[in-house]
Amino acid sequence: MHFSYGIEHEIAFLQENGEFADFSNTRFEKFQAVIDALPLYAHDYPQLRIGDAGIKKKRWYIEGFERFIDSEKVVECAPKGIEIRTTVHNNIAGTITELAESYQLLRETSASHGLRPVLVSRNPWQRDFQPDPPLNKYEEKRREQSAEKQTANIPMLTYGPDLNFSIEGAKPLQIIDIGRKLTFYSPWIIPFSYSSPFLEGKVWHGLSARTYLRTGARPAAMVFLEDPSFLIESFPSLTKRARIPKENGRIEFKAFDSCADFSLYGALLALLKGIALDQSLPGRATTPHTGDHRFSAVQGFKHPEIHRKGTEVLEAAKIALAKDPEVDRLLPLERILHTRKSAAHEMKELFHREGSLKTTLNHLVY
Numbered sequence: 001m002h003f004s005y006g007i008e009h010e011i012a013f014l015q016e017n018g019e020f021a022d023f024s025n026t027r028f029e030k031f032q033a034v035i036d037a038l039p040l041y042a043h044d045y046p047q048l049r050i051g052d053a054g055i056k057k058k059r060w061y062i063e064g065f066e067r068f069i070d071s072e073k074v075v076e077c078a079p080k081g082i083e084i085r086t087t088v089h090n091n092i093a094g095t096i097t098e099l100a101e102s103y104q105l106l107r108e109t110s111a112s113h114g115l116r117p118v119l120v121s122r123n124p125w126q127r128d129f130q131p132d133p134p135l136n137k138y139e140e141k142r143r144e145q146s147a148e149k150q151t152a153n154i155p156m157l158t159y160g161p162d163l164n165f166s167i168e169g170a171k172p173l174q175i176i177d178i179g180r181k182l183t184f185y186s187p188w189i190i191p192f193s194y195s196s197p198f199l200e201g202k203v204w205h206g207l208s209a210r211t212y213l214r215t216g217a218r219p220a221a222m223v224f225l226e227d228p229s230f231l232i233e234s235f236p237s238l239t240k241r242a243r244i245p246k247e248n249g250r251i252e253f254k255a256f257d258s259c260a261d262f263s264l265y266g267a268l269l270a271l272l273k274g275i276a277l278d279q280s281l282p283g284r285a286t287t288p289h290t291g292d293h294r295f296s297a298v299q300g301f302k303h304p305e306i307h308r309k310g311t312e313v314l315e316a317a318k319i320a321l322a323k324d325p326e327v328d329r330l331l332p333l334e335r336i337l338h339t340r341k342s343a344a345h346e347m348k349e350l351f352h353r354e355g356s357l358k359t360t361l362n363h364l365v366y
Helices: 028-037 092-111 137-143 172-193 209-214 262-277 290-302 304-320 325-339 343-354 357-363
Strands: 003-015 060-067 076-085 115-118 161-167 221-225 239-241 251-253
Touching: 003 092, 003 262, 028 060, 028 076, 028 092, 028 115, 076 092, 092 115, 092 262, 161 172, 161 262, 172 221, 172 251, 172 262, 172 290, 172 304, 172 325, 209 290, 251 262, 262 304, 262 325, 290 304, 304 325, 343 357
Parallel strands: 221 239
Antiparallel strands: 003 076, 003 115, 003 161, 060 076, 161 251, 221 251
């Protein structure tokens, strides 16, 4: 089976004075100056979607909460950070290489505009995002169009990757089945990535405040399909209409936290590939189990049951990839299972040494 891959990586920033840059203190224009200074690659299209708002014109674009008045024309956008997206690759190595190159260019460009990337997967200061001014009647009506629009305030506080893949020749029902399998096993694989142990200016009691407050209301996986007859109504959505031909058949896994070490994304893409190929794991779910995700977000692999289930999934993926060269990419995940620690543990230790969240965040610039 031939796989294709892509990554969308959301990035948070610190300002020059060390303050966390978000919708409360940083204007859209500040981030837009960075985007304007980055190159446009004409050959990226039509495989990358530009979108109705015209914000997604490059491999880098601003993530935020778009505002409207009486039409689909965006009149304002409250920013949360910048996202990098890769083009489609036929191997994991090429995907990771492009992401690293795009990230390096962004890091250099943003530095000249007084912004530095920082590893967090959830806004460490803000508990909630409320549109200011409140939604108007047009926006309220627009919000009812989909489950994701109804919960669009939640991702304004989170940062993480969409790890994308598609399988050449796969039928819609096969793709939906893989999406349901990933949704079911999500709580037991996401601890590999945990990196959000801060909330409201303090150390949080768990490892992923992002997962605890997001997954369940928001999807763990999403499947894009061209044929509307295969779309499933659910809250949150599992399926979505493909917006461009290249999206048809794409599976997005959306529940991992951010990783500063992009090689870990390579390992996680290999894990998703193994789960997709596996024929032994029986679990399926159309929507993510909120309770399981919250349990996982607090405990991680330290809990024996989560460790057992994570090991079960990793072993199944390893067997499925036995004759695939990508199987060696799973080794970092085996090490994480052995130590039972993620980046969140190191971030907590750093905070306890520094005694200040602001100082800690400045050490997490990457």
